[in-house]
Amino acid sequence: MAEDKEILRELWNGQIPVQFVLSSDEITALASEAPQPFFALVPRQTYFPLALDKVNRHFLKYISQAAGQEMWLECDGAPLRHHYPVGVLFDLYGDETRLPWTLTVHYSNFPESELVHLNSREAIEAFFMATLKEADVLKHRNAVITNMQKKDHKNLWTGLSNDRFDLFWSVNKKLMETSIEMPHFRNIPFRLYQPDKSFLQKLIKPVDEEDHRLTTLDDLLHQTLTNINVSSAVVLIQGIEVPRETPLQWLSEHMSYPDNFLHICVHSA
Known part of the structure; x- marks a missing residue:
């Protein structure tokens, strides 16, 4: 099993500085001023839909009431697949020499053919757990996660969504275990x-x-x-x-x- 806790913790603590900019297409004519960008440090291990509450509150007063409410992000003209972990998206489309990473925020014209709807924490949790189970099928024929209690599943999700390393790894270590026989x-x-x-x-x-x-x-x-x-x-x-x-x-x-x-x-x- 994974034993070098410092490596695990360093990776967990990785963050990406992001500048969120509201698309000009979203700004209502009633807005009295142009919105300022919103800056945040986003954990690499999370998913963008879990990290956008404050971004959403910052921009909502500037958008048209007719606009849809499911936020999506664009990088250099391409929608970001927000069901990928943040660190994966940055490694694909970001640049360590050009920080903060600038992303454009949209609310309308959701790109249905390119993005998965993750418009609630429950939807993100279901997607995460399905992926986790797929990994366990590959590693252990699903033997580990099916033998866990419901509280273990909840602790995995709470650990990720609330950025609690020790809570997450208290359960995740079981998914990393091997044995003398295997x-x-x-x-x-x-x-x-x-x-x-x-x-x-x-x-x-x-x-x-x-x-x-x-x-x-x-x-x-x-x-x-x-x-x-x-x-x-x-x-x-x-x-x-x-x-x-x-x-x-x-x-x-x-x-x-x-x-x-x-x-x-x-x-x-």
């Missing part, structure tokens, strides 16, 4: 992203069944990406360029997002 996960839950493409996902085991060698990040990249030069690509996990020889088992235990997936962002050189 020293590795059955498969590595991962999703691989490239800008403006659907993510890639396939079954990859943490140990090669032929030579019993630990499967590495480099192995995963070469098995999954056939359309780019992997050796020259920039690969980010949790905003970090991880050494390619790192075993997937270790990465899955220590660098997965709260949904227990290893989210890997790849930029072609």
Whole structure:
């Protein structure tokens, strides 16, 4: 199981400075002044719909009453897929040299074909738990999460949504456990992203069944990406360029997002 708590805590504490700007299309003619941007530090591990209450209150007085109420975000003209973790979105579309990250806020013309509706905390919780269960199916054939009590499920969600590291990991450590009989996960839950493409996902085991060698990040990249030069690509996990020889088992235990997936962002050189 994951044992280096300092690594886990450092990743959990990661934040991204964001400047939220209201789209000019949303501003009502009755507004007496142009809205000021709203600045916030947003945790990398969360989802934007969980972090926008204050942003919403800041801009509501400027928008037309006829506008829809489900906020969505745009980055450089493209809707942000807010069902991806914030850190994944930044690793795909942000730039460490241009901070704060500027995002445009919209309320109307929700892009139905591109975004998932997550307009309540209950909807976000359901989406998160479904993803978490998928990860457990891959790692343990769903044996861990189905044996948890309802309060454990609630503590996972409360820990994430209320930014409580110790509460979350008091339960999540069970999902990271291995045993003498099963020293590795059955498969590595991962999703691989490239800008403006659907993510890639396939079954990859943490140990090669032929030579019993630990499967590495480099192995995963070469098995999954056939359309780019992997050796020259920039690969980010949790905003970090991880050494390619790192075993997937270790990465899955220590660098997965709260949904227990290893989210890997790849930029072609």
